[in-house]
Amino acid sequence: MTAQTLKSDANALTEEVVASFANAENPRLREVLQSLVRHLHAFALDVNLSMSEWETAIGFLTQTGHMCDDKRQEFILLSDTLGFSMLVDAINHRSMEGTTETTVLGPFYVPPLKERPHGSDIAGASQGTPLHVSAQVLTPDGKPIADAWVDVWQSDDDGYYDVQKPGQEENLRARFRTDAEGRLSFWSIVPTFYPIPHDGPVGKMLEAVGRHPYRPAHIHFMIGKDGYDTLVTHLFIAGDDYLHSDAVFGVKEQLIVNLTDEEAGWNASGERIGAHKSLDHTFGLRPAAAAS
Numbered sequence: 601m602t603a604q605t606l607k608s609d610a611n612a613l614t615e616e617v618v619a620s621f622a623n624a625e626n627p628r629l630r631e632v633l634q635s636l637v638r639h640l641h642a643f644a645l646d647v648n649l650s651m652s653e654w655e656t657a658i659g660f661l662t663q664t665g666h667m668c669d670d671k672r673q674e675f676i677l678l679s680d681t682l683g684f685s686m687l688v689d690a691i692n693h694r695s696m697e698g699t700t701e702t703t704v705l706g707p708f709y710v711p712p713l714k715e716r717p718h719g720s721d722i723a724g725a726s727q728g729t730p731l732h733v734s735a736q737v738l739t740p741d742g743k744p745i746a747d748a749w750v751d752v753w754q755s756d757d758d759g760y761y762d763v764q765k766p767g768q769e770e771n772l773r774a775r776f777r778t779d780a781e782g783r784l785s786f787w788s789i790v791p792t793f794y795p796i797p798h799d800g801p802v803g804k805m806l807e808a809v810g811r812h813p814y815r816p817a818h819i820h821f822m823i824g825k826d827g828y829d830t831l832v833t834h835l836f837i838a839g840d841d842y843l844h845s846d847a848v849f850g851v852k853e854q855l856i857v858n859l860t861d862e863e864a865g866w867n868a869s870g871e872r873i874g875a876h877k878s879l880d881h882t883f884g885l886r887p888a889a890a891a892s
């Protein structure tokens with residue numbers, strides 16, 4: 601078969617498959633599937649995909665599915681490491697003055713989170729450098745948003761989330777609610793960089809292409825309030841070695857924050873507080889009506 605014959609046969613096949621979706625009742629489903637087929641066929645032609653490569657791909661996707669359960673989401677990892685999650689994020693969350701930028705959800709958000717009072721220590725038994733976090737949630741024009749829910753989750757000092765440790769209770773994750781001034785605060789520990797789970801097919805893919813699996817240190821935030829788009833983001837700690845090579849491409853300059861050093865002293869209640877790091881951050885929520 602000449603290259604020209606292959607191309608014309610392939611085009612005919614592609615158009616036949618595209619036409620097979622023409623009567624789909626849902627126009628959006630029709631649009632998405634027809635475009636998917638066109639791009640998938642073009643991709644196979646572009647790389648001249650061999651049968652063994654096709655079999656490898658089927659095996660890879662099968663293994664990816666087998667790695668998934670209620671605590672491990674290998675498909676999200678695959679999407680993240682291909683930059684696909686950040687692309688979808690960019691399509692759906694255009695920048696807007698006065699609002700916080702979004703980034704990937706990641707595979708370790710396990711709702712519902714237990715609601716805790718302001719000032720709680722979410723680190724539990726986890727050891728590490730104490731970190732005090734205070735935050736305020738505002739409208740784009742700087743007005744406080746009261747009674748917003750704020751979900752927080754992060755890894756421990758070894759780079760693991762609680763759900764990665766069998767038998768571990770909920771730890772380093774909690775829900776808070778903003779007060780009348782849109783504020784909240786809690787104690788935690790300084791997060792460290794960590795590898796995404798790389799004992800599965802996604803890890804093998806990274807290894808095969810010489811990519812490391814690390815993410816720079818960060819704390820996850822998800823913030824919601826009726827009338828506003830739910831914000832899914834992280835705060836990344838300035839100075840981390842992996843800020844410019846995040847395995848999932850999630851870093852945005854606006855989300856890099858500096859921790860300040862606080863000396864030991866007494867708090868407003870007269871309690872002794874040891875030396876610690878401190879983070880104070882303002883989040884801006886986007887009104888739902890302004891969604892792109």
Ligand SMILES: [Fe+2]
Binds near residue numbers: 706754820
């Ligand atoms: Fe994370």
